[in-house]
Amino acid sequence: MGIEDKVSGRLKQAAGGLTGKEALRREGKEDERRAEIKREAEQEREAAARHQERAEMKAEEAERLERGERPDAPGGEGRVDPDERSRPGRT
Numbered sequence: 001m002g003i004e005d006k007v008s009g010r011l012k013q014a015a016g017g018l019t020g021k022e023a024l025r026r027e028g029k030e031d032e033r034r035a036e037i038k039r040e041a042e043q044e045r046e047a048a049a050r051h052q053e054r055a056e057m058k059a060e061e062a063e064r065l066e067r068g069e070r071p072d073a074p075g076g077e078g079r080v081d082p083d084e085r086s087r088p089g090r091t
Helices: 003-019 022-066 082-086
Strands: none
Touching: 003 022
8 A cells, every 4th residue: 555655756856856856855855655545554454453453362262151151162062051160170
């Protein structure tokens, strides 16, 4: 993401440097910085999505535990009988 801005920025900087047009060189730097910011924003969005997914998984695990299911048993197939938990020798 933003590769076009980065390339455009580099070209403008080079053209500005060759022609002595400071405004064009400055515009190129701004384009390149915009590309960097877009890339950083995309990385932050991806990291946030990963964190959200982990949070949802933990919430689901907590819900299973509250229902008395084993944490490693998605969908309830590991449901534990409440009486079984209270028997000696069981955890």
